[in-house]
Amino acid sequence: KILILDFGGQYNQLIARRVRECNVYSEVRGFESTTLEDIKAFDPKGIIFTGGPQSAYGEGAPSIDAGVFELGVPIMGICYGAQLMAYMLGGKIDSAPTSEYGRADVVIDDKDGILKSADDVNVCWMSHTDYISRPPEGFVVTAHTDHCPVAGMEDRKRGFYGVQFHPEVNHTAHGAEFIRDFVLDVCKCDQDWKMNFFAEKQIEELREKIGDGKVLLALSGGVDSSVVAGLLSKAIGKQLTCVFVDHGLLRKNEAEEVAAVFGPEGPFDLNFICVDAKQRYYDKLAGVTEPEQKRKIIGEEFIHVFEEEAKKIGKVDFLAQGTIYPDVIESGLGKSAVIKSHHNVGGLPDYVDFKEIVEPLRSLFKDEVRQLGREIGLPDYIVDRQPFPGPGLGIRIIGEVNAEKVKIVQDADAIYREEIANAGLAGSISQYYAALTNMRSVGVMGDFRTYDYAVALRAVQTSDFMTATAVEIPWNVLQKVMTRIVNEVDHVNRVFYDLTSKPPGTIELE
Ligand code: XMP
Numbered sequence: 001k002i003l004i005l006d007f008g009g010q011y012n013q014l015i016a017r018r019v020r021e022c023n024v025y026s027e028v029r030g031f032e033s034t035t036l037e038d039i040k041a042f043d044p045k046g047i048i049f050t051g052g053p054q055s056a057y058g059e060g061a062p063s064i065d066a067g068v069f070e071l072g073v074p075i076m077g078i079c080y081g082a083q084l085m086a087y088m089l090g091g092k093i094d095s096a097p098t099s100e101y102g103r104a105d106v107v108i109d110d111k112d113g114i115l116k117s118a119d120d121v122n123v124c125w126m127s128h129t130d131y132i133s134r135p136p137e138g139f140v141v142t143a144h145t146d147h148c149p150v151a152g153m154e155d156r157k158r159g160f161y162g163v164q165f166h167p168e169v170n171h172t173a174h175g176a177e178f179i180r181d182f183v184l185d186v187c188k189c190d191q192d193w194k195m196n197f198f199a200e201k202q203i204e205e206l207r208e209k210i211g212d213g214k215v216l217l218a219l220s221g222g223v224d225s226s227v228v229a230g231l232l233s234k235a236i237g238k239q240l241t242c243v244f245v246d247h248g249l250l251r252k253n254e255a256e257e258v259a260a261v262f263g264p265e266g267p268f269d270l271n272f273i274c275v276d277a278k279q280r281y282y283d284k285l286a287g288v289t290e291p292e293q294k295r296k297i298i299g300e301e302f303i304h305v306f307e308e309e310a311k312k313i314g315k316v317d318f319l320a321q322g323t324i325y326p327d328v329i330e331s332g333l334g335k336s337a338v339i340k341s342h343h344n345v346g347g348l349p350d351y352v353d354f355k356e357i358v359e360p361l362r363s364l365f366k367d368e369v370r371q372l373g374r375e376i377g378l379p380d381y382i383v384d385r386q387p388f389p390g391p392g393l394g395i396r397i398i399g400e401v402n403a404e405k406v407k408i409v410q411d412a413d414a415i416y417r418e419e420i421a422n423a424g425l426a427g428s429i430s431q432y433y434a435a436l437t438n439m440r441s442v443g444v445m446g447d448f449r450t451y452d453y454a455v456a457l458r459a460v461q462t463s464d465f466m467t468a469t470a471v472e473i474p475w476n477v478l479q480k481v482m483t484r485i486v487n488e489v490d491h492v493n494r495v496f497y498d499l500t501s502k503p504p505g506t507i508e509l510e
Pocket of ligand 1: 388510
């Protein structure tokens with residue numbers, strides 16, 4: 001196993017992920033709270049020092065007991081971690097005359113160590129204002145750039161490796177291989193870490209942390225909250241209460257699908273409360289057309305409903321949340337303009353009486369959460385779910401929302417999903433759905449004039465949901481969807497396909 005000593009860098013969980021990808025167990029621990037005794041007790045086969053924002057020579061700079069270099073355990077330093085290693089072992093750190101941020105062409109001078117997979121000039125991601133001007137004795141320089149004399153250094157005899165760039169980020173070519181070669185070739189870690197191991201460990205830890213306490217979870221039926229529910233159910237059974245709010249803006253059969261898994265008939269042991277709040281939402285949304293206003297109402301009403309349920313349950317000890325690692329990063333950055341006020345359960349803690357939050361997915365990435373979900377026995381239709389926005393169909397019905405429109409969009413969307421699945425396209429599209437435009441137009445059906453709604457189909461490809469392009473769905477599939485929708489869904493006589501990319505469009509219509 002690998003110990004990742006966290007010196008405050010941005011990408012630390014990404015390092016952990018790269019190690020997990022080698023099927024090797026790792027733990028990220030803060031430098032402040034980790035003593036030499038702790039390290040010995042952990043008994044790592046290798047240690048990685050992460051990046052961090054400070055200067056290694058500055059006063060109060062994050063550091064670690066120098067005894068770590070005497071343990072005979074290989075160490076890899078990344079960015080600040082490399083500088084700290086150099087500094088503590090007698091090398092020299094200076095403020096770089098030219099800081100490097102972003103892409104850098106790193107010239108590889110020596111491939112005998114962990115850089116053996118590198119290109120001769122390897123594209124790397126850099127982010128530093130200090131640099132190592134002289135490596136400590138015993139080290140060879142393995143890489144450099146125009147502005148950075150020591151972009152890599154190694155003392156292979158003692159097992160110390162440093163890189164100034166960030167091998168953990170995707171932008172660094174072969175970066176994952178550099179980490180892999182450290183973890184497997186240098187540290188010779190056993191490749192015995194699998195998701196089932198993580199699941200067992202999480203369940204064990206949750207059991208220990210929660211004891212005989214009561215836990216409350218707002219279950220949306222999305223991947224993250226479902227996996228949390230599954231884990232907690234396995235850990236503490238009926239000490240967990242899940243509140244699922246049917247706001248009447250769910251996809252067709254969604255409430256039933258969630259209840260089939262988490263309800264009393266399902267395989268999981270927990271208290272499942274399904275609140276039928278449909279009419280409440282429709283009443284609140286009556287006459288409201290402005291998108292932000294709709295989002296606000298839906299978000300606030302969720303809080304009210306959840307709060308009422310929480311009151312009935314009384315005091316709980318823990319509030320569980322499905323926060324995953326990208327949420328943690330994003331919430332740390334967010335200074336950008338509000339395009340849409342995203343509704344998530346993130347704001348809950350203010351009004352529910354509880355002591356502590358549990359977030360068992362905090363260190364995982366989305367694909368790992370899905371893997372974990374599979375591991376604990378969630379069905380594919382939950383685990384493979386595409387993102388569904390908190391405000392649900394409320395933002396896929398342009399303009400005023402009512403029960404009749406919800407029914408139309410649910411039926412049209414179900415047909416669209418069915419045909420996409422039949423065409424074998426479901427796995428290759430990031431997100432797709434049917435929406436109801438607020439437009440009616442004239443058509444003819446069975447020799448009669450119709451004046452009915454137009455449905456819009458959307459399908460996008462994206463890697464991060466920040467930018468997206470419309471997917472080129474085969475014409476015959478679209479034709480079939482169109483035919484079925486106008487024939488099978490009442491009050492629809494026209495179907496559009498949305499070609500807009502993001503930007504300028506957004507993925508949802510409101
Ligand atoms: P937009 O429409 O902003 O969507 O391009 C980007 C991604 O976010 C989802 N989305 C939401 N998710 N609460 C959520 O949890 C929301 O209020 C919300 N609005 C949009 C959207 O489905 C897409 O995946």
